[in-house]
Amino acid sequence: MSAITTARSSSSPDGLDWKQIRRYGAIGLVVLGALVTLLTGFNLGWLVIGAWLGLLVWQPFHAILIFYSIISIYPVLRVISISLRPTSGLLSRSLDIIPPGATLDSYAQIFSEEAFLAWLWNTIVITVTVSIIGVIVAATGAYAFSRWRFPGRRPALIFLLTTQMIPAGMLLVPLYVIVAQLGLTNNISGLMLAYITTAVPFSIWILKGYYDTIPPDLEEAAMVDGCNRLESFWRIILPLSTPALSIVFLFNFLGAWAEFLVAKVILVSPDVWTWSLGLNDLIGTFNTDWGKYAAGSVIVTIPVLLLFTWQSKYLISGLTLGGVKG
Numbered sequence: 001m002s003a004i005t006t007a008r009s010s011s012s013p014d015g016l017d018w019k020q021i022r023r024y025g026a027i028g029l030v031v032l033g034a035l036v037t038l039l040t041g042f043n044l045g046w047l048v049i050g051a052w053l054g055l056l057v058w059q060p061f062h063a064i065l066i067f068y069s070i071i072s073i074y075p076v077l078r079v080i081s082i083s084l085r086p087t088s089g090l091l092s093r094s095l096d097i098i099p100p101g102a103t104l105d106s107y108a109q110i111f112s113e114e115a116f117l118a119w120l121w122n123t124i125v126i127t128v129t130v131s132i133i134g135v136i137v138a139a140t141g142a143y144a145f146s147r148w149r150f151p152g153r154r155p156a157l158i159f160l161l162t163t164q165m166i167p168a169g170m171l172l173v174p175l176y177v178i179v180a181q182l183g184l185t186n187n188i189s190g191l192m193l194a195y196i197t198t199a200v201p202f203s204i205w206i207l208k209g210y211y212d213t214i215p216p217d218l219e220e221a222a223m224v225d226g227c228n229r230l231e232s233f234w235r236i237i238l239p240l241s242t243p244a245l246s247i248v249f250l251f252n253f254l255g256a257w258a259e260f261l262v263a264k265v266i267l268v269s270p271d272v273w274t275w276s277l278g279l280n281d282l283i284g285t286f287n288t289d290w291g292k293y294a295a296g297s298v299i300v301t302i303p304v305l306l307l308f309t310w311q312s313k314y315l316i317s318g319l320t321l322g323g324v325k326g
Helices: 002-009 017-039 044-058 059-085 105-112 116-147 151-164 168-181 188-211 216-224 229-240 242-255 261-266 275-282 290-324
Strands: none
Touching: 017 044, 044 059, 059 105, 059 290, 105 116, 105 151, 105 290, 116 151, 116 229, 116 242, 116 275, 116 290, 151 188, 168 188, 168 229, 168 261, 188 242, 188 261, 229 242, 242 290, 261 275, 275 290
16 A cells, blocks of 8 residues: 555656656656757866766755865865966966966975975874874873773863863863973974874864773773783773774864964964964965965875875774764
8 A cells, every 4th residue: 555655656647667756757857958069169167067966956965065065175176276377377367267378487496496305294293293102102192081980070070161162262271371381383393282282182072982882891801811001901892892983083183283372372383383373474465476375275285185095994983973972
């Protein structure tokens, strides 16, 4: 009976299947777009619009996802296009992805005329160090919060969560005061300290939730076989926590890689600038070299893309498995 009702509901009163109607409508829109393209002198934009409208009628979810992907990727393509423009065409309003007279001069100039390699090296040192130390501190701290019940445990967890609710701008003054009292202003070590301070609380919460999903029986079995607590943590917990550790490393990396505000306050000398400070210096009051600025922006996205590609298999599992228990 339900099958008959479904068949009736999926058909029009004239006996036509709604899928066929949508298919015919999609074909009609594509044909209409092709006709308008011919009438307007082979303006392919109309054909693209007709094809997308046809897909919207036939498979609406696919059409919406394609549209969202286009509006997400297009700004990146514009930056790449600007980085390839010759000097005479930097202010052109052309929408071509590959501009006329495309050249790699902007990429060569940012390495030859600016200290871009030094900026990039400083950023890599800071980011990798912060990510590794953040993972080490968070892994051990989260293990303590997950496995032991000690006085002040719950208030400490709430305090760590509360620190993530404070806007970054409000932390500038206390962070700068602490770094200045330690004599680490205008030093990448001071910037590392500031980044680690802000990265560890969130990392502890992620790893603590993940550790809660690992049965303590595995550690007890390892200790029965002769391991102590530290060895069971090293041999059992850490290998099982690889997805969560990878996500924590990724978050710490992203937070330190593109950060600007704290770095602007702590680092003053161009010798210790990160790439964000260096590219910001290219923006002048009366003149901005958009070619070199765009070229530098393209280059600094490559490490992030490589890291995302490498850790993509851990991304979903690392974010979801830690949320099973609180």
